[in-house]
Amino acid sequence: MNLNEMLSYGFMQRALIGGSLIAILCSVLGVFLVLRRLSLIGDGLAHVTFGSVALALFFRLHSVYMTLSIIPVVLASAMGILKLSQKARIYGDAAIGMVSAIGIATGVLLASVAGGFNIDLFSYLFGNILSISSSELGIAAVLFCIVIAGVVMFYNELFASTFDEELAKSSGLNTDRINTVLVLLTALTVVLAMKVVGIMLISALLILPAVSALQIAKGFKTAIVSAAGIGVATVVCGISLSFVMNLPTGATIVLINFAVFLCAFAARSLLRHT
Numbered sequence: 131m132n133l134n135e136m137l138s139y140g141f142m143q144r145a146l147i148g149g150s151l152i153a154i155l156c157s158v159l160g161v162f163l164v165l166r167r168l169s170l171i172g173d174g175l176a177h178v179t180f181g182s183v184a185l186a187l188f189f190r191l192h193s194v195y196m197t198l199s200i201i202p203v204v205l206a207s208a209m210g211i212l213k214l215s216q217k218a219r220i221y222g223d224a225a226i227g228m229v230s231a232i233g234i235a236t237g238v239l240l241a242s243v244a245g246g247f248n249i250d251l252f253s254y255l256f257g258n259i260l261s262i263s264s265s266e267l268g269i270a271a272v273l274f275c276i277v278i279a280g281v282v283m284f285y286n287e288l289f290a291s292t293f294d295e296e297l298a299k300s301s302g303l304n305t306d307r308i309n310t311v312l313v314l315l316t317a318l319t320v321v322l323a324m325k326v327v328g329i330m331l332i333s334a335l336l337i338l339p340a341v342s343a344l345q346i347a348k349g350f351k352t353a354i355v356s357a358a359g360i361g362v363a364t365v366v367c368g369i370s371l372s373f374v375m376n377l378p379t380g381a382t383i384v385l386i387n388f389a390v391f392l393c394a395f396a397a398r399s400l401l402r403h404t
Contacts, residue, residue: 144263151274175317179332182199216306326379330380339358342394343357
């Protein structure tokens with residue numbers, strides 16, 4: 131099958147466009163999260179998303195209404211993680227673990243009450259970007275604009291607090307507000323990434339393009355641009371390869387990302403030796 135024939139399918143066009151938008155979001159935010167050692171927040175929020183999906187499937191919501199109903203739940207959970215770490219004297223990883231456990235337990239309980247795991251729930255667990263609808267693509271485009279606008283608007287503050295939060299705070303920056311912006315933008319991105327790689331693999335899409343870019347980039351902005359390029363390239367390759375070879379799309383994207391990381395790591399090691 132040649133490229134023109136593959137692109138003639140409407141579902142492939144939607145998958146490639148939607149996947150590219152979400153890859154850019156995950157990669158850009160992933161750089162901030164990795165450098166701030168908050169990369170596991172994606173995994174925690176993914177488990178909350180699992181509980182929300184199970185609840186939406188329990189009430190038999192349409193996929194579009196499901197996405198819209200999940201967003202406020204995941205946003206609230208992101209704020210819960212932040213407030214637990216700030217007010218309850220709980221370290222960030224412990225707060226993520228608490229919210230993650232509640233989310234996964236809720237999902238399992240609801241799935242059990244509904245009669246067990248079904249095909250719809252498994253598609254959200256492991257991703258099914260090839261089934262993205264025009265309405266879901268529209269939601270992805272709107273949320274993409276919101277997240278990118280947030281990153282651009284708060285770029286300087288995010289940059290300062292990423293590298294030295296205490297110095298940023300002493301300089302008069304409202305670091306609590308910046309942390310809130312970062313976790314809320316991450317929450318929106320997690321909801322979108324659910325369709326690309328699935329709930330179980332969301333953290334990989336947030337982490338792998340970022341760490342690959344950080345192996346080879348020589349500056350912060352270069353790392354962001356490189357991560358976005360790697361994210362888009364791996365998602366496009368993963369979608370195309372999974373379609374041609376009839377492979378699971380989410381898993382294919384993640385494994386290609388890991389292969390890119392190994393190449394970047396090897397290139398960095400080679401440059402050090404030479």
